[in-house]
Amino acid sequence: MITQRSSIDTYDFVFAGGGLAGLSLAWQIAQSPLRNRSMLIVDHDSSPIQNSTFSYWSEGSNPFLQAVSYTWDQLSVFTKDGSSRSNLGSYRYHTIRGADIYRLVSQELSACPRVTSLRGHISEMSETVEGVRILVDGREYTGKWVFDSRPRSNTGQSQTEKYLRLKMSFQGWDIETDQDVFNPRNAILMDFRTYQGSDMCFFYVLPYDERHALVEYTIFAQKPLSHSDSEAALYCYLESVFGLSAGQNFQLNHREAGCLLVTDQPFERRTGFRTLAIGLSGGRLKPSTGYAFTRIQRDSRAILRSLLQHNHPFHIPGDSPLYTLLDSLMLEVMRDYPENTQRIFSALFERNSMDNVLRFLDEDAPLSEVLRLMATLPAGLFIKIMGQRSLKPGLSKALNFGSSYSQGNRS
Numbered sequence: 001m002i003t004q005r006s007s008i009d010t011y012d013f014v015f016a017g018g019g020l021a022g023l024s025l026a027w028q029i030a031q032s033p034l035r036n037r038s039m040l041i042v043d044h045d046s047s048p049i050q051n052s053t054f055s056y057w058s059e060g061s062n063p064f065l066q067a068v069s070y071t072w073d074q075l076s077v078f079t080k081d082g083s084s085r086s087n088l089g090s091y092r093y094h095t096i097r098g099a100d101i102y103r104l105v106s107q108e109l110s111a112c113p114r115v116t117s118l119r120g121h122i123s124e125m126s127e128t129v130e131g132v133r134i135l136v137d138g139r140e141y142t143g144k145w146v147f148d149s150r151p152r153s154n155t156g157q158s159q160t161e162k163y164l165r166l167k168m169s170f171q172g173w174d175i176e177t178d179q180d181v182f183n184p185r186n187a188i189l190m191d192f193r194t195y196q197g198s199d200m201c202f203f204y205v206l207p208y209d210e211r212h213a214l215v216e217y218t219i220f221a222q223k224p225l226s227h228s229d230s231e232a233a234l235y236c237y238l239e240s241v242f243g244l245s246a247g248q249n250f251q252l253n254h255r256e257a258g259c260l261l262v263t264d265q266p267f268e269r270r271t272g273f274r275t276l277a278i279g280l281s282g283g284r285l286k287p288s289t290g291y292a293f294t295r296i297q298r299d300s301r302a303i304l305r306s307l308l309q310h311n312h313p314f315h316i317p318g319d320s321p322l323y324t325l326l327d328s329l330m331l332e333v334m335r336d337y338p339e340n341t342q343r344i345f346s347a348l349f350e351r352n353s354m355d356n357v358l359r360f361l362d363e364d365a366p367l368s369e370v371l372r373l374m375a376t377l378p379a380g381l382f383i384k385i386m387g388q389r390s391l392k393p394g395l396s397k398a399l400n401f402g403s404s405y406s407q408g409n410r411s
């Protein structure tokens, strides 16, 4: 994307942050009847998205399908007691490079007449009568609507102790081996075979070919995992599961690491009269899985629909109360009973078809299907947690029933 100084300073749409969520929404707008509106995309650093890869499952088409690097039609889950391998049915598991999304969106935006991309740091945002005033490196811009994906220091709620908050730490290695080790058709979604420690953790393998794969370690815990601990876990996994030793039979090409907050705390979406929080800042990370890609794409489509039909971006669906509750229960299991998570995931994948599990994780399964699926899981623990919550004051809050977010135009 060409970085330039802007010659005008009032825009229909301002994207405060041009990472995955900002670019996904800009891409939707660029392909819609709103493509002639003026847009300003501000980001102080385009390298995070350019250096990331995103993986997700999808059924049918999705916005960036033409830029996907790898696709799998089988997923495996390994537990200490066994494994389940499933064809994905109508789903596919994809990996896409952030750099390819960036390139694709840049191409699309360069064909729109009034798009400005600005490299700069947003230090202030305030609502005025004309719109939202944004200060970028000391210069003022105004946006009629602002889409804000800058990280928030908190989620806008005061009583954070009411909510569960865990850190999802992960480190992924892109490795090449000197012998055929991997099955390129089959990605490993979760592997619990090595030491579990006292937190919920697993490995994840995306084989690009027989000798080339991304191998990642993920852990949900109260504190971020240190770099050296996740490295040690990766060395141990590669040695014990694939017989690979660093320097001898595999080479490390690239590392990717991160630590994200997963929480059942509701995220305020409308953070100002004309400002909508998007991406992780808008609560699009699913707390029980750590995936956000698909939710960000859906959110972008919903925002565009709202702009087209209601002339403002706020008429978007709220999070489902049922799935919000299930996410919250799962977070509590991960925090307080992590030794049970393997049993739950084993049952989930062994007793249900992969299609059904993925539809459930995408929050697309209807209630009857959710109940059928829940009946295959060890119920005792969930009943115990629900029982404990029901004894707390304010049952509905304890059960974390959110409300549907859909607002009329207050502009």
Ligand SMILES: Cc1cc2nc3c(=O)[nH]c(=O)nc-3n(C[C@H](O)[C@H](O)[C@H](O)COP(=O)(O)OP(=O)(O)OC[C@H]3O[C@@H](n4cnc5c(N)ncnc54)[C@H](O)[C@@H]3O)c2cc1C
Binding pocket: 016, 017, 018, 019, 020, 021, 022, 042, 043, 044, 045, 046, 048, 049, 052, 053, 054, 055, 056, 120, 121, 122, 123, 149, 150, 151, 256, 257, 258, 259, 278, 279, 280, 281, 290, 291, 292, 293, 294
């Ligand atoms: C390493 C990593 C790998 C991930 N992999 C996956 C995956 O495989 N699948 C999946 O579903 N999810 C994944 N996620 C989760 C999620 O999809 C990503 O975090 C995604 O980037 C979220 O998009 P976003 O736009 O909310 O945030 P970001 O992409 O981080 O975008 C926010 C942007 O705001 C900019 N910014 C921040 N503050 C300012 C400021 N003051 N002024 C100007 N610009 C500012 C930043 O530079 C950044 O570009 C991953 C997350 C990480 C960290």
